[in-house]
Structure formats: C-alpha cells, structure tokens
Amino acid sequence: MHDYFTITGNSCRIPFADLCRRDARYQSYFTKKEYQGSQCIHPQGTKINHFGIVVSGILKAVDNTLDGTEMCHAYFEPKDIFPEFLYFSGERYYTYSLYAEKKSTVIWVPVYVMEEMLSKDQQLMYALLLYISQRGLKNQLYLHCLNYQTIRERVAYWIVGMNNLAPNEAVHMPCSQAVLANMLHVSRASLNQELKLMEKEGFFKIVKKEMREVDMGRLNELL
Template sequence: MRDFFTISENACRVPFADLCKRNEEYRTYFVRRTYEASQCIHPQGTKISCFGIVESGILKAVNNTINGVEQCHSYFEAKDLFPEFLYFTGRKNYAYTLIAEKKSTVLWIPVHVLEEMLEKDQGLMYALLLYVCQRGLKDQLYLNCLNYQTIRERIAYWIVGLHNLSPVESVLMPGSQLILANMLHVSRSSLNQELKLMQRDGYFKIKGREMYGLDEEKLNALL
C-alpha cells in the first residue's frame, strides 16, 4: 500500500501530459504537428490511430446539424488529452470533427505506444485516471452552468467550480472570450459586458486571461 500512495502523490504533482513527454524510452515515437486556425485535423469518422496532447492553442470537437449548423460540444486546451473517452469506451473512430480553433500544436502518440506506456508505468496510469476524472468534472461543470438563468450566475458558478477543482488564488480563462461564451452558452458581447460589471462590483479582477482577487463569499452568494 505504501508504494501505491507514493505513486499517487507523485502523479498528483505532475500532470499526465507532462509525464508522457518526459518518457525517454518512447519519445522517438512521438510526432509534433502544428495546425493553423480553422484547420480541420480529423473529419468525423476518421480512425483513431493516435492519442493527441495539446501543447499550445486550442482545439474544438464539432458536429453539424441536418441544416449544416456547426455545434461545438467540447474544447481541448493546453495539456488536454484526446480522444481518450472515445477510445477507452470502445469507439475506434472519431465521433466528431476535430478542428483547430486557434493556431495549435499537438503531440501525437500512437495508440499502441501509449497503451504499452500505461501497462509498464503505474504512475502514468494513475495520472491518466486523475486527468479523466478532472476532465469529466469540468465537462459536468459547464453542463451544470445551464441550470442558472443569468449570465452573472453562470460566470459565478464557473469560477467557483474551477476553484473547487483546483484551489488556487486565480482562475485562468480559456483562449478567448468567444470560447468562454460558447462554453457558457451566452453571446460574447453579453459576456464581455457582464465581466466588466462584475469586476466593477468587486467579484474579481481581470488581467489578460487571469481572474484574480476572487471574492468567494460574494460569488457563492449568487448561487
């Protein structure tokens, strides 16, 4: 049991993406690619032959409705892994179209290589388990935001939820306000206006993408 807890503590300190990139034994199998904004990386139905780790930028998973309207249902940011949910639940093909939302760099690891890495390294396996759990909680967080009617309430719930997942002094916003607006299912202009009002009212301060000086008591009072 002592060995397990040692593994757990080490895995907690180092994100899964970083542990993968440190692996010298399999590093020669890794392939790094850069994609321009709006570039289609994998159309829906593409066979899953590699896992990807986002190193920079942001990707989105989209499907088109019968009327041709694009629906985005997930984003992958720096240090995110994909398509782990599809592959480990038995899907062998992409169930969505993968697109670079911004200029992005992805580290690709062949499926059989990552499976072998996980089989040989318990610490890496544990780090993956932690990542999958945190990813699931984040996805649930964005879904639960829809239970709140006002933009201010959704912003507050998002901030409190992220802070609970990772208790740090500040919260980092996604790559752009448009991405956050899509995640919260509000318009970009309405989100921008509400962020300015909440900053004026002392809920937080904003510098670039960082939200700091969080007043947790005021934020929780909205929920």
C-alpha cells in the same frame, strides 16, 4: 448552491500530459504538428491511430446539424489529451470532426505506444485517471451552469467550480472570450459586458487570462 467534488493529492501535481512528454524512452515515437485556425485535423469517421496532446492553442470537437449549423461538443486546451473518452470506451473512430479553433500545436502519440506506457507506469496510469476524472467534472460543470438563468450566475458558478477543481491554482480563463461564451451558452458581447461589470464591482481581477483576488464568498452568494 450545488456541491462540487475536489481532486487533491501530491500525485496530481504533475499533469498527465507533462508525465507523457518527459518520458525519454518514448519521445522518439512522438510527432509534433502545427495547425492553422479553422483547419480540419480529423473529419468524423477517421480511425483513431494516435492520442493527441495539446501543446498550444485550442481544438474543438464539432458536429453539423441537418441545416448545416455547427454544434461544438468539447474544447481541448493546452495539456488536454484526446480522444481518451472515445478510445477507452471502445470506440475506434472519431464520432466528431476535430478542428483547430486557432493556431495550435499538437503532439501525436501512437495508440500502441500510449498503451505500452500506461501498462508499464502506474504513476502515469493514475495521472490519466485523475485527468479523466477532472475532465468529466468540468463537463458536468458546463452542463450544470445551464440551470442558472443570468450570465452573472453562470460566470459565478463557473469560477467557483473551477476553483474547487483546483483549489490551490489560479482560475485560468480559456484562450478567448468566444470560447468561454460558447461553454456557458451566452453571447460573446454579453459575456464581455458582464465580466467587465463584475470586475468593476470587485468580484475578481482579470490579469493575463487569470482571475485573481477572487471573492469566493460573494460569488457563492449569487448561487
């Protein structure tokens, strides 16, 4: 059984994305755009001039191998921001291609505006640090799930890990099973079958993309 880190505290109750969007002083600089599924938003090598905040839908960061196979590195869901890891590590160009996985809406904030907002608002800066920490822990979660061989174990590890990241919140599923299957490195058909079986056995109930009545004790026993 692996250990998890938990981020708690009153200051993280308001997500970074919400704090950004509700600051009336800067809203005139924000631009909202919609994208269709499979639309390329930024090809690899595009200069980073804006930060994006996902309002709805889901985006993905991809590379293509020499034989043309698509490799997905990350997904960006509602209230996620990007490309924070690239920009704050000193990178000024996209090292991946950014696509809309499905119909999505994004708010774009110029880089210089975001930098000013962060320099003038300590709460916003702290919320950003919490967001980046949580995203890093999520990335570790998906990487560590590969240590488990069966789909059931990977599902259990994911649920327990997501619960530990946000203990007082429901475990939210991604917008589609295909996305979760890619995150867990399993086939969509196999994941769908296992989720139905685990729900039937009483591990959890899936209601409108939320996992409810989760039996954490039984899930932990699988790990």
